[in-house]
Amino acid sequence: MSGPIRVLHVDDDPALLDLTKTMLEREHDDFVVETETAVDAALALLDGDTSFDCIVSDYDMPGMDGLTFLAAVQERHHDLPFILFTGKGSEEIASRAISAGVTEYLQKGGGTDRYLVLANRIENAVAKYRAERERRRNRERYQALIEYSSDSVAILDVEGVFQYVSPAAEQILGYPPDDLLGDCSFDYVHPEDREKVVRSFDECVDDPALRPSTTYRFEHGDGTWHVLESRATNRREDPAVRGLVVNTHDLTEQHEAERELRQERELFDAALDALPDTFYISHPDGSAWRWNRSLQDLVGYTDQEMRELPPEAFFAEEDHEKIASVIERVHEGETVVYEARVLTKSGEKVPKRISATLLTDDDGDPLAVCGIGVDTGLRPENLD
Incomplete structure (x- = not known):
């Protein structure tokens, strides 16, 4: 048992108090016994000191x-x-004491062995008291985590029926927690997502080591479909739970933002592909990042080849020195307009007039090089 055991012994016999204190502290090094001869004084002490682990009292x-x-x-x-340690023993007092909720009832007398028995009773009672207090604190901490969590926490039985729903569910799911109790959680899942949700749930039921995470659509209390992500933990063997704990948070805003961003990219790509001129965005080192269909159709490379080839591979060898100079000038902040021969995969050289500029972030650090190329109307040999 960790820590000293503080005992308050109350008896109107000072000599007995001294003897009991000596015997208990001699029997157990962890015992710290404080004594009071008056009950009123003992209650006043308890009102100001909550660190006692046990009370021993005369009757x-x-x-x-x-x-x-x-x-x-x-x-x-x-x-x-609370241990009633009394010299006035009777079946009536013992019965009343047990009915009143006394922890132990022990009669005085019987020599020094009686103090050994008392010490053991104290030790056992305090061990049980501390264990229960720790369990209660853990429950309170767990409850506080659930009550104030921004995620919804639910306990489901093996059929997916709500057994417990935390307060956050009303904000995330759109229903008062009590309205969900007894309902099957799968009934609120979008029909197109229900099969994968049930499959993931069943896997967790069958294998407690799994903690599957699933994204799906859930019918919110306002009638709309919200995108949720849930993670299940099998706690069926925990007597305090007896079910699957499911933590859920709302991804609707994130998914909507991703959808809008995806639409913007698709629109941007469509606009670039509609350009008759070639367009590209390269990394600061010149390697390809994004490009339009006109450029890819011109050079004839696949997407993977476009990303893996060095920048000079897209230009005729006689223009490599010029390209290196252009890249250097662009990194110095200059917008450079130059003419060069684009080299296709088939070996054809296509003259282009290219405008290149540096793209930077808010701090002025380089992000990419952007360029657009137009036909010059010249033959390749006329660029020399």
Whole structure:
């Protein structure tokens, strides 16, 4: 057992208090025994000090007997171990003590062995008290995490029926938690997504080691379909859960933003492909990044080849020195207009007038080189 065990012993016999303190602390190095001869003083001490682990009390005391003292203690600390250690023993008192919720009932006398028994009773009672207190704290922490989590937390049975739903569900799912209890969660899933959700759920039921994550559409309380992501954990063997814990968060805004971005890219690509002139965006080192259909049709390379080839591979050898100079000038911040022969995969040289400029971020750091090429109307040999 970790930490000292603080015991408050209350008895109107000072000599007995001293003896009990000596015997208990001698028996267990972890025991720290404090004594009071008056019940009122003991209650005042408990009101100001909540760190006691156990109370040992006589029964027959002036002003307040042990059971009345027990009731007063229970009002302050309802689960604090309370051992009635009394010289006035009877079946009636024992019965009343048990009914009142006393932790242990032990009669005085019987020599020093009695203190060994008392020490063991204290140790056992405190161990149980501390374990229960730790379980309660863990439950409270877990409950607080659930109550204040921005994610929805639900417990489902093996059929997917809601057994518990956290408060966050109303914001994420659109329903008061109590309205979902007893409903099958799969009934709210979009018909096109239901099969994959059920399959993922069943896999978690069959294999507790799995923690599958699934993205799907869920019918929100406002009638719209929200995109959710859920992760399930099989806790069927946990007595406090007895089900599958499912954490869920809403991806609707993220998916909508991604959809809009995808549409913008598709529109941008379509606009570039509609250009009759060649267009490209390269990385700062000159390697290809994005290009339009006109350029790819001209050079005849595949997408993978376009990305893997060095920049000079797209130009005739006699223009390589010029291209190196252009790249250097562009990185110095100059927009350069130059003429060069584009070299196709088949070996054809196509004259182009190209305008190249540097694209930078807000800090002025280079992001890419952008260029557009138009026909010159010249023959390749006329560029020399």
